[in-house]
Amino acid sequence: MADAHPTLIDSADRPAVPADEPAANEGGIRFLARPRLRWNLPLAVGAAMVLLSIVLALAAPWLSGHDPLEIADASLSPPSAHYWLGTDQLGRDVLTRILYAARSSLVVACLSAALAFASGTVIGLSAGYASGLVDACLMRLLDILQAFPALLLAIALVAALGPNLPNLVLTMGLLFMPRFARVARASTLSVRERDYIAAAIGLGVSRARTMYRHVLPNIAAPLIVEASLTVTIAVLTEASLSFLGLGVQPPDPTWGGMIAESTSVMALAPWLALSPGFAIVFVVVGFTLMGDGLRDALDPRG
């Protein structure tokens, strides 16, 4: 006798129920999969721009028929088929110089961000995990460091140490370190209160080991986002310093240096300032989009 109101169980067109919940896990692939990165548009575009910059910088010798230091007869020649972006006062090919400048710019920016990432994370993690006096001392030291205007401190340090690539990386690493230390500390403070930290200690894991094995992986996401955003500031800082003559020294090309050289002939040859400016904007926008995209992808709370 059919019911007046058949339930879903009785109806013929009820949705098929998967026979066994772990069926999708056959072969164990799902189990091994790490939580996957959720790609989004800014992340894809940003990553593509960053990747393109890196590839162009690496492939500079093959992409360009010129040498960055090669001096041609034609100085200040406008963009043409032979010199795609024209030449500068000395007759050097602008496109070639931009591609080569990308190398030093990206190396300085990425290495200094990496240095800041590593040192800042160690300091922030220790401060957050130790808490109390250690925490207070470390954080006040960072306050002092951050109290200086960033660019001024960078200029003073580079001027004192001498403008070369290792000193630039060291200075900028120091400059950006507090950003990572603060993010790492704040995340550590919240993660260390989680039950699984107490559970790990209850299992006999030492406090030091808990810190790098259980706390560190859980605070990685905000730090990675911070790293991506720090690279953009590092690119700008490097450009500012080389604009002021404190970056990688001439004749090696830098974007900031190229803009500085172009100022005197701006009216005659605007492409000299525009093209390195565009290069800076391209890299900065790329890393910013990537950082924003990573934030959305890694942090479900947005």
Added chain:
Amino acid sequence: MSLLRVENLRTYFDTRSGVMKAVDGVDLDVREGKTLGVVGESGSGKSVTALSIMRLIERPGRILPGSHIYFEGKDLAAVSERELEAVRGNRISMVFQEPMTSLNPVHTVGNQIIEGIRLHRRTSARQARERAIELLELVGIPSPERRVDAFPHQMSGGMRQRVMIAMALACEPKLLIADEPTTALDVTIQAQILELLRQLRDRLAMAVILITHDLGVVAEMCDDVAVMYAGEVVERGSVDAIFRSPQHPYTEALLRSIPLLGMTQDEPLNVIPGVVPSALHWPGGCRFAARCSYAFQHCHRQPPALVATRSGFAACWLRGNATERSQRGAATDA
């Protein structure tokens, strides 16, 4: 034979508004291979007692000098952090209340079990993995050789609690502390987890401290019981004796407050009036006096000590604790 003896355990928390005396002079005794139930209302200091035994109290909490936690000939309140690490997870293990948050989300459950094994035993990674799979099977997780590579978020609450138990049992501890292991689970899973704990206890011959506020669970699972109120143990003894004849008014009130099957809605539930006093300001005298229907004047003046009764030990002025004078006082008050 007592495996663990806690004497005069005091754990205080320094807060802005004063010193919170969460655990204030607790004595416990766990016999080898037996199960001790610790019951009490929220805020009575059960969990803090458990954490203190493992010395998992973080600042601003502190275990006061004069507290003793004797375990296998050592006073855990006095040993170094390094010695403790060798005991934790090895000789004493703990299962926490919240299975949903007690597993690290970034590691597979297998790796978390393996970490525990390899901290205390010299085994190869391969052997530890085999052992982890065995443990998962032991706690009743289906297809353990696959589940060992699962992340916590791929498991249900009940499964995670099973994993927590597997982690706790990895090194076959002599003592397992289970802090309300079933509170966060639904009723059918609760029964399964308790049954699992009971089986494992018998199989591995370990002692268990079971912290709960469910007297039914105590009656079913435990050999001994300690009733905590306001940071103190007010009564302890064997489950049989205490459930048959509770000697402390608080225990009696707790037992009376359990609703019975077949009660109608017309019958009022026997509740204990009032609330647990704040740990910032325990009342002087007996801490239960304000809510106790037998209280007389002396109860408010002087705290009673734990004394032997026919069911074990109780801290009440009505049970042998009273001096001649206060007994006379009781008579006149009544």
